[in-house]
Amino acid sequence: MIDPVTLDGEGPVGEFDEKRAENAIRELLLAVGEDPDREGLRDTPARVARAYKEIFAGLRQRPEDVLTTTFDLGHDEMVLVKDIEVLSSCEHHLLPFHGVAHVGYIPSESGKITGLSKLARLVEVFARRPQVQERLTTQVADSLMRILEPRGVIVVIECEHMCMTVRGVRKPGAKTITSAVRGQLRDATTRAEAMSLIMAR
Ligand SMILES: Nc1nc2c(ncn2[C@@H]2O[C@H](COP(=O)(O)OP(=O)(O)OP(=O)(O)O)[C@@H](O)[C@H]2O)c(=O)[nH]1
Numbered sequence: 001m002i003d004p005v006t007l008d009g010e011g012p013v014g015e016f017d018e019k020r021a022e023n024a025i026r027e028l029l030l031a032v033g034e035d036p037d038r039e040g041l042r043d044t045p046a047r048v049a050r051a052y053k054e055i056f057a058g059l060r061q062r063p064e065d066v067l068t069t070t071f072d073l074g075h076d077e078m079v080l081v082k083d084i085e086v087l088s089s090c091e092h093h094l095l096p097f098h099g100v101a102h103v104g105y106i107p108s109e110s111g112k113i114t115g116l117s118k119l120a121r122l123v124e125v126f127a128r129r130p131q132v133q134e135r136l137t138t139q140v141a142d143s144l145m146r147i148l149e150p151r152g153v154i155v156v157i158e159c160e161h162m163c164m165t166v167r168g169v170r171k172p173g174a175k176t177i178t179s180a181v182r183g184q185l186r187d188a189t190t191r192a193e194a195m196s197l198i199m200a201r
């Protein structure tokens with residue numbers, strides 16, 4: 001089961017309760033002073049419930065479900081996929097944060113490699129949950145270390161948080177950058193090489 005605090009678990013959690021989500025959205029519309037029965041809003045609770053089902057689909061997925069394909073290519077140098085689009089939701093305001101993730105690893109001695117698309121799928125598993133950017137970053141790094149047993153991992157995520165743009169402090173354009181570095185990628189030279197590849201435009 002997924003740990004409800006760290007959300008770091010193996011999943012899947014229970015089924016998405018669409019009816020309950022619909023009722024909650026109806027309540028929210030009433031709370032803001034709207035009429036959920038007026039024509040334009042009549043289908044909104046069901047629509048929003050379906051949207052949340054999609055947005056939080058990662059709660060019902062495990063990293064093992066996507067890191068399936070591995071090959072022994074004997075490649076033992078760094079593999080880095082840059083600019084993977086990230087669309088997640090901050091758990092404080094349930095507003096989106098979006099940007100990019102860069103995920104790199106140095107394969108195990110045996111050269112155990114995964115499909116490139118699987119790194120993007122792994123980001124999705126953790127992004128589609130109520131999140132904070134720091135946890136998203138470490139969960140991607142730690143699950144890669146656990147499942148692929150590489151010699152090192154680097155994950156850098158750059159996002160803009162809607163809760164800082166549409167409300168509150170209102171600072172559009174401010175970017176948050178988080179990183180998680182594991183194993184041999186902690187060595188200064190290797191880390192510097194990875195960072196220069198990540199920062200190169
Ligand atoms: N560390 C971290 N903070 C986040 C993330 N997403 C949102 N936050 C912050 O969570 C904090 C919640 O602060 P609170 O003071 O409880 O909430 P608030 O009154 O709505 O805060 P303001 O946004 O400053 O108006 C805010 O500072 C947000 O910017 C994230 O991914 N990581």
Ligand SMILES: [Zn+2]
Pocket residue numbers: 090091092093094095161163164
């Ligand atoms: Zn927020």
